Amino acid sequence: MKKLLNITLAILAAFFILSCRNDDAVPEDVHEHDEIGKVVLTLTNKANASDVQTVNVISGEADGHLHLHAGDTYTAVLDFQIKHDDHYHSSDEIEEEKDQHFITFGPANADIVVLRAADDIVRTDGQKLGLKTEWTVNSTQETGKMNIKLIHGPSTVNQNYPSATNQLGQTTGGETDVDITVDAH
DSSP states (O other): OHHHHHHHHHHHHHHHHHHHHHHHHSOOOOOOOOOEEEEEEEEEETTEEEEEEEEEEETTEESSOBOOOTTOEEEEEEEEEEEETTEEEEOSHHHHTGGGEEEEEEEEEEEEEEEEOTTSOBOTTSOBOSSEEEEEEEEEEEEEEEEEEEEESOSEEETTSEETTEEOOEEESSEEEEEEEEEBO
C-alpha cells in the first residue's frame, strides 16, 4: 500500500512539473496591429452641423449608404480601425507612417468634387494624406458610389489629380491596404 502511494505521488509530482514546464514554454500571444478591419466614414454637412452621417465598413461590407444632396458640401473624416480581441479601435499607424500612405477617392455615377482639408495630415513631400476632406456634391444618381483606397508604399503621389480644385488623388506603385466602396446618392 505504501509502495502504491509513493508511485502515485511520484506520478502526480512528475505531472505537475511537466505541466508547469509546458506553461512556461507556450509562446506569448503577439498581436499584429496592421490589419485594418473597419473603416468609419463620417460626413458632416457644412451648412447644417446636425446633418451627420456615419457609415461603418467592416471587411468590405458597408452598414448603410450616404444621403448626399446636390449643392451641399460635407466635411468627410476617415477613421481606419484594427481589431484587437473583440473590439475595434483607431489605428495611429497611418498618421505615424504618413509618408508610407496615401488615400485616393473615386466617385462613380456622381459628380463629387473632393478637396483635401486645410487641417489634413501633411506628408513630408507636402502632399495631404486624405484623412480629412471636403466633398462638394454637384449631382448624384441613384447608383452613385464613392470608392476610397488606402495605398501603402506608393512610389509617387499626386493630391492634385485630376486638378488642384478636385483632389481625388493618384498614385503609382505601392499596395492597396484598403479598397472600399460606399453607396452615395
